[in-house]
Amino acid sequence: MTVDLCGIELAHPVINGSGTFDVIAARRVFGAAVDENFPFAAFVSKTITLEPRLGNPPPRLFETPAGLINSIGLPNRGVAGYLEHDLPGLATLPVPLITNVMGSNADEVGQLFEALEPRGEIAAIELNVSCPNVKTGLDIGADPAELSKLLAVVRGKTSKPLIVKLTPNTANVALVASAAEASGADAVSLINTLRAFAADPRRPGKAWLGGGTGGQSGPAIRSVALAQTSAVAAAIELPIIAMGGIATAAHGRQFLDAGALIVAVGTESFRDPIAGAKVAAGLLS
Numbered sequence: 565m566t567v568d569l570c571g572i573e574l575a576h577p578v579i580n581g582s583g584t585f586d587v588i589a590a591r592r593v594f595g596a597a598v599d600e601n602f603p604f605a606a607f608v609s610k611t612i613t614l615e616p617r618l619g620n621p622p623p624r625l626f627e628t629p630a631g632l633i634n635s636i637g638l639p640n641r642g643v644a645g646y647l648e649h650d651l652p653g654l655a656t657l658p659v660p661l662i663t664n665v666m667g668s669n670a671d672e673v674g675q676l677f678e679a680l681e682p683r684g685e686i687a688a689i690e691l692n693v694s695c696p697n698v699k700t701g702l703d704i705g706a707d708p709a710e711l712s713k714l715l716a717v718v719r720g721k722t723s724k725p726l727i728v729k730l731t732p733n734t735a736n737v738a739l740v741a742s743a744a745e746a747s748g749a750d751a752v753s754l755i756n757t758l759r760a761f762a763a764d765p766r767r768p769g770k771a772w773l774g775g776g777t778g779g780q781s782g783p784a785i786r787s788v789a790l791a792q793t794s795a796v797a798a799a800i801e802l803p804i805i806a807m808g809g810i811a812t813a814a815h816g817r818q819f820l821d822a823g824a825l826i827v828a829v830g831t832e833s834f835r836d837p838i839a840g841a842k843v844a845a846g847l848l849s
């Protein structure tokens with residue numbers, strides 16, 4: 565059941581959701597066993613930004629009855645730190661590497677693409693467009709016109725396959741997906757987390773999370789993710805990487821049936837680090 569993702573051959577159709585599987589920490593704890601039984605057919609890095617980020621103040625996680633609200637805030641070393649410290653280790657993974665990046669404007673995204681371009685270890689770029697536009701406060705990827713403008717400037721700065729990771733926090737995700745397709749994306753991925761608020765049980769009206777609002781993931785969002793995957797599959801021809809609450813092969817199958825080429829396991833990997841392998845085994849059987 566090999567899969568061709570924009571010319572990258574994958575052994576099966578299951579990868580990880582960005583930011584939900586820390587392979588560097590897993591290798592520290594489990595050593596070579598991680599590579600020997602690698603659960604995913606490609607590895608997607610957490611989001612990398614141009615400059616280093618500390619992330620949001622704690623608390624950063626809130627468990628809900630059917631998932632998780634996170635407000636991690638994209639802590640990372642910045643692209644220079646990623647290339648120097650993380651890439652050498654990630655390049656030795658037994659699967660292709662997809663580097664996820666985010667910038668708050670076309671200039672930042674362009675610089676990120678240019679920094680990654682010469683690195684042959686990186687098979688593809690995933691562009692996370694769930695970044696607030698400083699002027700409107702809306703995610704850049706919430707507005708088809710804004711996304712088209714961004715991609716018009718940056719698309720030419722990389723020859724690598726470009727996966728646009730759509731935001732679900734938009735009025736019509738199919739219109740945004742169509743804009744990505746028309747502006748040179750090679751694939752789309754969805755869904756990212758849904759904007760959510762966790763009330764502090766001890767301080768009425770106050771936020772539990774240090775970052776204020778957060779993003780809901782896990783089983784609670786699977787039905788939304790399925791609806792958005794179907795809508796996007798009906799609107800575009802590009803390959804779709806679908807995620808959102810996938811915990812079993814049966815869930816994965818629902819997303820493939822809805823039009824996805826590949827599925828990603830996210831929050832479930834926190835509960836069961838080999839969930840990805842189980843989903844893949846179930847889909848292959």
Ligand SMILES: Cc1cc2nc3c(=O)[nH]c(=O)nc-3n(C[C@H](O)[C@H](O)[C@H](O)COP(=O)(O)O)c2cc1C
Nearest residue numbers: 581582583611634692755756781782808809830831
């Ligand atoms: C703790 C946590 C961290 C995440 N970090 C990122 C990230 O850095 N970049 C990104 O594009 N998505 C990030 N996501 C979103 C996931 O990749 C995925 O799109 C989302 O969680 C839906 O899938 P799931 O319900 O299977 O987790 C994160 C999600 C979680 C729960």
